[in-house]
Amino acid sequence: MEPRREVECFSDRGEMVRMEAERIVARAGDSIGQRARFLLCLAGGSTPKPLYELLATPPFATRIDWPRVHVFWGDERCVPPDHPESNYRMAREALLDHVQLPGTNVHRIRGEDEPSKAAAAYEELLATFFGSGEIRPKASFDLVLLGMGADGHTASLFPGSAAARETRRWVVASPGPQPGHWRVSLTPVLLNTAEDVTFLVSGANKADRLKDVLEDRGPDLLPAQLIRPTHGALHWVVDTAAAARLRGDYVKRVAETGGSERSHR
Numbered sequence: 603m604e605p606r607r608e609v610e611c612f613s614d615r616g617e618m619v620r621m622e623a624e625r626i627v628a629r630a631g632d633s634i635g636q637r638a639r640f641l642l643c644l645a646g647g648s649t650p651k652p653l654y655e656l657l658a659t660p661p662f663a664t665r666i667d668w669p670r671v672h673v674f675w676g677d678e679r680c681v682p683p684d685h686p687e688s689n690y691r692m693a694r695e696a697l698l699d700h701v702q703l704p705g706t707n708v709h710r711i712r713g714e715d716e717p718s719k720a721a722a723a724y725e726e727l728l729a730t731f732f733g734s735g736e737i738r739p740k741a742s743f744d745l746v747l748l749g750m751g752a753d754g755h756t757a758s759l760f761p762g763s764a765a766a767r768e769t770r771r772w773v774v775a776s777p778g779p780q781p782g783h784w785r786v787s788l789t790p791v792l793l794n795t796a797e798d799v800t801f802l803v804s805g806a807n808k809a810d811r812l813k814d815v816l817e818d819r820g821p822d823l824l825p826a827q828l829i830r831p832t833h834g835a836l837h838w839v840v841d842t843a844a845a846a847r848l849r850g851d852y853v854k855r856v857a858e859t860g861g862s863e864r865s866h867r
C-alpha cells in the first residue's frame with residue numbers, strides 16, 4: 603500500500619525551514635503529550651543546518667520541551683566527532699549546544715570507531731529503544747529528517763549499494779562516495795517504521811532527481827524511493843528550485859503567506 607505522501611513546495615529554503623520548524627514544534631508537543639518523549643532522528647548534509655539553527659533560537663528554542671527530546675542520526679561519516687565532516691558536529695554546533703537537551707539524550711553514531719563496530723553498537727543502542735529480536739519494530743522514531751543527494755541517495759544509502767538493499771539489519775557500515783571514506787547508515791528496514799519521515803530538499807541541482815524519485819517508478823528504485831513508511835506519514839518539504847521539474851498536481855505550493863494552493867501545471 604502506498605504510504606500517505608505529501609509534497610509541500612515553498613518559495614525558498616528560508617520559508618521551507620520556517621514551516622518545518624513549526625511542524626517540528628507541533629510534532630514534539632504531540633509526542634511528548636502522548637508518550638512523554640520525542641524521538642527525533644536528524645539528517646546530515648547542509649540542507650538541514652539552517653533548520654537546526656532556527657530551532658536553537660527563540661521562539662522555537664523555548665517552544666520545545668528539550669529535556670524530553672532524544673536525538674539520533676540517520677547516518678554518520680566515519681570520522682571523529684569534532685571533524686568538519688561529522689554530522690554530529692554540525693548538529694551540535696547548530697542546535698545541541700544551544701538548547702537544554704541533556705547529554706544523555708544525545709545518541710550519536712561513533713564515527714571514530716571501526717565502521718562495522720560502530721554500526722553494530724548503534725543497532726544495539728536503538729534496540730534498547732525499539733525492542734530487539736525482531737526484524738521490524740512496531741514503531742520507532744517519532745520523526746525522521748532526511749536529505750536527498752543529486753544522485754537520489756538518502757542518509758548514506760547510495761545507488762547500487764548493499765546498504766540500500768539491506769532487508770534485515772537496522773544499521774550498516776557502507777563505503778561512502780569518496781574512495782576509502784566509510785559511512786554508517788540506518789537502513790530502510792528501520793527508517794520505514796517511523797511515525798513520520800520528512801525529506802528536506804532544496805536547490806536546482808536536485809530538480810532532475812526529485813522528478814525521478816517522485817514521478818518515475820523505474821525498475822531500479824533509487825534509495826530515496828525505498829523510503830516508504832509501513833504505517834507512518836511521508837512528507838517531502840521542498841523549495842521551488844528543487845520542485846522546478848515536478849508536473850503532478852500532488853504538489854502543494856505554499857505561498858509566502860503560509861496559505862497553500864494545489865499546483866495547476
Ligand code: 6PG
Nearest residue numbers: 646647648649749750751756757
Ligand atoms: C550526509 C547526509 C546525506 C545528505 C544528502 C543531501 O551525511 O551527507 O545524510 O544523505 O542528506 O547528501 O546533502 P545536502 O543537504 O548537503 O544537499
